[in-house]
Amino acid sequence: MALIKSISGIRGTIGGKVGDNLTPIDVVQFVSAFITFLKKDENRTLTIVVGRDARISGEMINQLTCSTLQALGVNVIDLGLSTTPTVEMAVIHQHADGGIILTASHNPMQWNALKLLNARGEFISAADGAKVLEIIEKQDYQYAEINQLGKYSRYEKAIEDHIDQILKLKLVDVEAIKQAHLSVALDCVNSTGGIALPQLLEKLGVEKVEVLNGDVSGIFAHNPEPLPQHLQDISTMMKNGRFDVGFVVDPDVDRLALLNEDGSMFGEEYTLVSIADYILQNTKGNTVSNLSSTRALRDVSNSHEVNYNAAAVGEVNVVEKMKATNAIIGGEGNGGVIYPELHYGRDALVGIALFLTYMAKSGKKCSEIRQIYPQYVISKNKIELQPNMNVPEIMKKMAEKYAENEVNTIDGVKIDFADGWVHLRPSNTEPIIRIYAEGKNETFADELAQRIMTDIRAIIR
Helix, strand or coil, X not given: CCEEEECCEEEEEECCCECCEECHHHHHHHHHHHHHHHCCCCCCCCEEEEEECCCCCHHHHHHHHHHHHHHCXXXXXXXXXXXXXXXXHHHHHCCCCEEEEECCCCCCCCEEEEEEECCCCCECCHHHHHHHHXXXXXXXXXXXXXHHCCCXXXXXXXXXXXXXXXXXXXXXXXXXXXXXXXXXEEECCCCCHHHHHHHHHHHHCCCEEEEECCCCCCCCCCCCCCCHHHCHHHHHHHCCCCCCXXXXXXXXXXXXXXXXXXXCECCCXXXXXXXXXXXXXXXXXXXXXXXXXXCHHHHHHHHCCCCEEEECCCHHHHHHHXXXXXXXXXEECCCEEECCCCCCCECHHHHHHHHHHHHHHHCCCHHHHHCCCCCCEEEEEEEECCCCCCXXXXXXXXXXXXXXXXXXXXXXXXXXXXXXXXXXXXXCCCCEEEEEEEECCHHHHHHHHHHHHHHHHHHHC
């Protein structure tokens, strides 16, 4: 059981004791702190958009959240079952003052979380998140009197609005997709992708769609993180060659993994790479990904003679770097595509629409598109944190040890070698140090990761 309070929100397991898990009291306090932070003018009534994924605890957390908002004198627009990018766009569409997304993303179903959005439909900044945490510590909340309680309303068309905006994008070609007569397999992990993705594909004119795990029960059919080891069912379904491409999303539909027409993995790291390539073929501009993402995006950017920049891990950091560098496409190597032409948020729906257009207009099979890009392999490892570990000291000593290489310390320590890189950083969501290493093949990446882990263990000893 766990509760993690961070600048990006509050995340925890359901049940247990206050302060140790995500209990009703923790939810109420966190919502209260967020609104206290937002209230600059006591005489103005705020409006907040709320949406959730399908996990079992979602309805309970939603009721607590909406009721607390009303108790604070805030008007609530409840989207009900939705997706993270849909909620982000709805904040803008509804001219709201912010949003709260109820989802623990790729975490198992015993987890839930509250993620906070500003009036631009973007995750609040690190500085603002720190202020919210300070307010929780003080517990200085002011609730509304009886004649000032907030109003509650439902809005049922947010997903439809989201899809309609995707269809209007210049680089989404519905007619080309229709003419390509594509067949698509989906794995929606029994969450809200089962609502949004079939609607999207129908409006894109996809001829044949088969949905795996498409009910919205919140009982995840497999580990909900869209990694290869969790996607064997859809891979098996595709091996007979009946589909042109497979799409897999996480419970809140902001991450997108692809499968080739034979059921093999396209590679989650290459979702952003391939879509960025399509964008850059049609529009020149800069790109951004985080420090733990594949070097392939840098290579593709160089081939189009545009600038690539790396950001600290985390969507808010990638968005800040994209704005600072005027990037036209960016995201994270976990399958998170951020296309500012639509909005500044990871969005699997726009990723699907852009990739299908790329397939349709290029005439290439999914596997043929994948073969265009440099082949890199990332080895993902972790070290469990113990009470005696001095993480800042570990990071400092690792940076010193490899100072002769290119070292980046904006987020943990990233060491760039001629033929690969390694990135070690404390997780924002788990008590671990993540160690990611990339090379031209699996053996090299694993050996590089193991060398760094051996160094860390030596420092700890």
